[in-house]
Amino acid sequence: MKKVAITTFLIIVLVLNLTACSSKTSEASKPLVYASFYPIYDLTSKIAGDKVVVKNIIPFNVSPHGWEPSAKEMAKITKANAILYLGMTMEEPWINKVKASAPNTQFYEVSKGIEPIKKGNTINPHPWLSPKEALIIIKNINEALQKIDPSNKDYFEKNYQNLKAQLENLDKQYSDELSKARLKTFVVFHSAFAYVARDYELNQESLVGMSDEAEPSPARMSELVDLIKKESIKYVFAESLSAAKPMEAIAQESGATLLKLNTIGTLSQEDIDRKADFLSLMKDNLGKLKKALE
Ligand SMILES: [Zn+2]
Structure with a gap:
């Protein structure tokens, strides 16, 4: 009898020990996934939960346009089991360098399956920035994670x-809020809201083109001032990271009020401080668009 008790005790100790070991190594055995920039990072983290180590490539407070990894960053990124990136030229040309290394x-x-605006x-x-397109993005993220770690498919x-x-x-x-809008045209700095405009039947007018690093032209500025006056637009949008100055000038010239619309390409310090995430920022944007189009 005593022998059985000792054996049982030993087995319990052994099992406990094994469990302790496996929970210690589990963090290191989780797949390491890098997401190229903030929206992809946040949406991937929400689906991955605690089963995958998800890291962000383009740092917070940095515009995703024109960013390039340093040698040190390259060394870290290339250790990933998988990299999730948007595509649609956003990460060119650095993503090809990462692929090669x-x-x-x-x-x-x-972004596979999204009808591009060209x-x-x-x-x-x-x-x-359009919920309709974000739905396609999360479908792709889910499929990717299920391939990266099939054992957690159901999770x-x-x-x-x-x-x-x-x-x-x-x-x-x-759909509900924007279809009721009196105005259909909104004015922004760079053309980040083209998909919102297409998907919810609005008209985006931007000062510069597809990158927030572009220089505004005085001709386009006065064109926008004329448009704002003609259509009695009351609000114009600057962005959180870049170039509030030219939008301030347009607001002043035209008599419109300046608001901020978030391109959610990164998280600003202010976003981090108030614990914003992709969904809360998308809701904020809707509130501001609604106000500007009233
Ligand atoms: Zn942009």
């Missing part, structure tokens, strides 16, 4: 369904 990393382009041959790379699927329901609800709010 990371032969063992899987790459997933999460100006000439240039693709507008801002689909995430990802559950998180995906939950996020999908929230985004469908947001899409409905965008």
Whole structure:
């Protein structure tokens, strides 16, 4: 009898020990996934939960346009099991350099299936700002995660369904609220809201084109001032990161009031401080668009 008790005790100790070991190594055994920039990072994190280590490539407070990784950043990124990136030229040309230096990393382009908006041959790379397009992005993210870690397929699927329901609800709010708008035209700095305009039947007028690093032209500035006066537009939009000055000038010239619309291409310090996330920022944007179009 005593012998049985000792054996049982030993087995329990052994099992406990094994469990302790496996929970210690589990963090390191989780897949490491890098997401190219903030919206992809936040949406991937929400589906991945605690089963995957998700890291962000383009730092917060930095515009995703024109960013390039340093040698140190390259060394970190290329260790990933998988990299999720938007595509639609947003991460060109650095993503190709990463692909060339990371032969063992899987790459997933999460804008697959989105109907691109083009100006000439240039693709507008801002689909995430429309809830309709964000729904396609999260579908691709979910599929990617299920391939990266098939053992947690059901877990990802559950998180995906939950996020999908929230985004469908947001899409409905965008449709309902924006279809009631008196005005149809809104004025922004760069053409980041083209997909919102297309999907919810509005008209975006931007000072510069597809990158927030472009220089505004005085001719376009006066064109916008005329348009604002002609259509009695009451509000114009600056962005959180870049170039409030020319939009301030347009507001002053035209008598409109300046508001901020968030391109959600990164998180500003202010966004971080108030614990904003993709969904809360998308809701903020809807509130501001609604106000500007009243
Ligand atoms: Zn942009």
